[in-house]
Amino acid sequence: MYRYDDFDQTFVNERVEQFRDQVARRLSGELTEDEFKPLRLMNGLYLQLHAYMLRVAIPYGTLSSTQLRKLAEISRKYDRGYGHFTTRQNLQYNWPALKDTPDILAELATVEMHALQTSGNCIRNVTADQYAGVAAGEVDDPRIYAEVLRQWSSLHPEFSFLPRKFKIAITGCANDRAAIKVHDIGLVVVQNEAGETGFEFWVGGGLGRTPVIGKCINPFVAKRDLLSYTEAVLRVYNMLGRRDNMYKARIKILVNETGVEEFTRLVNEEWAEIREGYLELPEEEVQRIRAFFAPPAYEALEADPAEFMQKLDADPAFADWAHANLAPHKVSGYAIVNLSLKPIGGIPGDVTDSQMEAVAGLADQFSFGEIRATHEQNLTLPHVRQKDLYALWEALQALDLATPNVGLVSDIIACPGLDYCALANARSIPVAQMISDRFADLKRQHDIGPLKIKISGCINACGHHHVGHIGILGVDKKGTEFYQITLGGSAEEDAAVGQILGPAFGYDEVTDAVENVVNTYLELREGPGETFLQMVRRTGVTPFKEALYEAA
Amino acid sequence: MAKKDSAGPQVITANRLDDGVVVYFATDKDAVQWVEKIADASILIGDALNAALVRAEQTVAANEVVDVYPIPVDEAKHPQSRREAVRAAGPTIAYGAP
Numbered sequence: 001m002y003r004y005d006d007f008d009q010t011f012v013n014e015r016v017e018q019f020r021d022q023v024a025r026r027l028s029g030e031l032t033e034d035e036f037k038p039l040r041l042m043n044g045l046y047l048q049l050h051a052y053m054l055r056v057a058i059p060y061g062t063l064s065s066t067q068l069r070k071l072a073e074i075s076r077k078y079d080r081g082y083g084h085f086t087t088r089q090n091l092q093y094n095w096p097a098l099k100d101t102p103d104i105l106a107e108l109a110t111v112e113m114h115a116l117q118t119s120g121n122c123i124r125n126v127t128a129d130q131y132a133g134v135a136a137g138e139v140d141d142p143r144i145y146a147e148v149l150r151q152w153s154s155l156h157p158e159f160s161f162l163p164r165k166f167k168i169a170i171t172g173c174a175n176d177r178a179a180i181k182v183h184d185i186g187l188v189v190v191q192n193e194a195g196e197t198g199f200e201f202w203v204g205g206g207l208g209r210t211p212v213i214g215k216c217i218n219p220f221v222a223k224r225d226l227l228s229y230t231e232a233v234l235r236v237y238n239m240l241g242r243r244d245n246m247y248k249a250r251i252k253i254l255v256n257e258t259g260v261e262e263f264t265r266l267v268n269e270e271w272a273e274i275r276e277g278y279l280e281l282p283e284e285e286v287q288r289i290r291a292f293f294a295p296p297a298y299e300a301l302e303a304d305p306a307e308f309m310q311k312l313d314a315d316p317a318f319a320d321w322a323h324a325n326l327a328p329h330k331v332s333g334y335a336i337v338n339l340s341l342k343p344i345g346g347i348p349g350d351v352t353d354s355q356m357e358a359v360a361g362l363a364d365q366f367s368f369g370e371i372r373a374t375h376e377q378n379l380t381l382p383h384v385r386q387k388d389l390y391a392l393w394e395a396l397q398a399l400d401l402a403t404p405n406v407g408l409v410s411d412i413i414a415c416p417g418l419d420y421c422a423l424a425n426a427r428s429i430p431v432a433q434m435i436s437d438r439f440a441d442l443k444r445q446h447d448i449g450p451l452k453i454k455i456s457g458c459i460n461a462c463g464h465h466h467v468g469h470i471g472i473l474g475v476d477k478k479g480t481e482f483y484q485i486t487l488g489g490s491a492e493e494d495a496a497v498g499q500i501l502g503p504a505f506g507y508d509e510v511t512d513a514v515e516n517v518v519n520t521y522l523e524l525r526e527g528p529g530e531t532f533l534q535m536v537r538r539t540g541v542t543p544f545k546e547a548l549y550e551a552a
Numbered sequence: 553m554a555k556k557d558s559a560g561p562q563v564i565t566a567n568r569l570d571d572g573v574v575v576y577f578a579t580d581k582d583a584v585q586w587v588e589k590i591a592d593a594s595i596l597i598g599d600a601l602n603a604a605l606v607r608a609e610q611t612v613a614a615n616e617v618v619d620v621y622p623i624p625v626d627e628a629k630h631p632q633s634r635r636e637a638v639r640a641a642g643p644t645i646a647y648g649a650p
């Protein structure tokens with residue numbers, strides 16, 4: 001884990017005390033709301049539909065058990081005993097009081113956490129593959145570079161007032177679990193023919209009202225050039241990005257309006273000026289940061305030990321869970337374990353204080369005290385011995401965190417929607433719950449296979465609906481909730497924006513519509529080997545449309 | 553800022569500054585006050601609404617609340633917009649520990 005040095009700790013502590021002072025001045029009236037709002041947003045504090053909302057950063061999704069315990073404690077002491085994990089690897093508290101937020105931030109600082117850069121037109125919390133450092137086939141640990149970027153971007157004087165927010169995601173694997181192509185900058189750690197490590201640069205991806213898949217503007221930027229090249233991209237954006245129209249201010253619009261070639265030329269021109277300067281990333285610095293992410297003390301273990309294999313044979317429920325929720329670890333005898341925060345009929349991404357505490361305990365017992373948050377609103381224990389899996393599974397079942405549905409139809413992403421969000425048109429959470437209940441039968445879910453449903457309550461697309469295999473967008477029609485369905489989106493390496501199926505469905509119809517789409521797939525697929533997404537790509541949306549609208 | 557959405561009956565709402573809680577304006581008490589339940593709010597119309605808005609805005613200056621605005625309601629004080637209905641009643645889902 002990365003550990004704060006004195007500079008980091010002092011910086012975060014000072015920011016807490018500044019905010020304490022600002023809150024006091026707001027409460028006494030010395031600051032007006034107009035003066036205070038930008039200050040609270042810089043500290044991750046929003047005013048939402050019902051109350052304030054605090055967004056806590058989990059840099060690159062990595063948490064220690066100590067940090068998770070603190071998050072649990074805060075939720076109990078200052079909130080209503082739960083938190084919500086988001087698609088950007090943040091944790092949101094939905095009910096903090098303004099007067100308590102300085103204390104909350106001070107408590108976070110004691111475990112090296114904060115809520116900086118979780119709001120506003122700055123470079124936001126950098127997100128990463130949740131399997132960073134443990135995925136089989138990874139080129140290098142993306143968190144090293146995410147941390148380099150975090151240090152460079154924190155309070156970067158040039159980039160605190162960008163035309164709009166700026167989101168960076170990074171993966172070290174060809175298999176993209178960090179949705180890098182729908183970020184302002186998406187990075188893939190790669191190796192060139194000479195065996196040197198560098199980055200593929202994908203720029204101008206984004207969701208919101210104009211969904212765009214990023215474009216690769218450079219297939220190999222050497223490691224030492226990571227910061228100078230990123231800075232060149234940001235400079236071009238900062239100079240030319242539109243500030244006159246909020247809806248056209250993201251870098252994706254600039255890249256589209258300028259054209260990829262011209263944009264790339266401008267970046268290269270800027271880069272030529274700064275490339276040899278102080279932004280060069282020294283190898284010693286990479287090594288210094290790498291040391292923080294050194295692998296834990298793994299034991300030498302045989303793969304697939306007998307006690308694990310026997311349990312797989314003997315207990316079908318365990319086998320179902322293992323099938324859906326485990327991923328291969330790069331070290332023999334270990335597994336990556338996904339904890340589903342999507343119990344059937346539950347609220348995607350919500351966890352209670354006691355669940356958080358229990359997970360922290362299990363992380364200590366089974367995973368070297370480490371936990372990851374995923375952009376799909378689940379948690380991951382990254383280093384579990386295969387021979388411990390059965391015991392872990394039993395413990396997770398008792399906590400309702402062992403639903404064997406990761407990557408399946410009930411593993412739904414949903415934004416807070418109208419239940420919490422001031423910008424929403426429609427509710428998202430209860431739609432996710434209805435669909436999850438409809439597909440409660442796990443045998444059916446496993447038969448359907450990989451299927452990602454993503455739901456947003458408005459066009460801002462916080463729930464990633466554009467890139468759902470099935471995407472659901474809440475809209476408002478004359479005061480009534482309606483839901484538009486898209487098919488064929490993907491947030492992975494084969495990223496694509498889904499296609500709209502047809503007229504929207506009412507709140508009471510949308511679950512039937514989704515089931516109809518799934519049944520069409522089951523009927524027309526070329527066999528269980530053809531996934532939902534593969535079929536949509538083969539047939540297009542027409543058969544789905546026919547089944548859905550012509551039956552009616 | 554305060555804005556009028558319709559000419560029909562309205563209640564005035566805001567968020568309390570120090571804890572963010574949704575509140576509604578009651579004018580029928582002795583003193584001006586913000587209450588947490590919409591059922592305890594005053595239904596206002598026309599000149600009475602305008603006068604109450606002025607008083608409500610004064611409590612912004614006094615650092616009691618932020619974001620004051622009127623919302624159209626029916627006679628049972630049910631907000632006409634779904635957004636305000638959710639805001640008045642809380643999330644439509646059961647949340648937190650079971």
Ligand code: HEM
Binds near residue numbers: 164167250422461
């Ligand atoms: C409840 C308070 C929230 C507010 C007010 C809010 C607001 C917004 C807005 C205005 C945008 C569009 C930005 C743009 O296109 O320039 C956006 C995008 C986004 N938000 Fe949220 N959001 C909220 C909660 C969340 C949550 C809970 C998540 C995670 C589940 C989230 C993740 C995202 C993502 C991933 C995007 C799309 C990124 C992109 O536009 O490229 N937001 N949000």
Ligand code: SF4
Binds near residue numbers: 415418421457
């Ligand atoms: S997508 Fe819309 S409704 Fe959902 S959280 Fe984002 S802004 Fe709110």
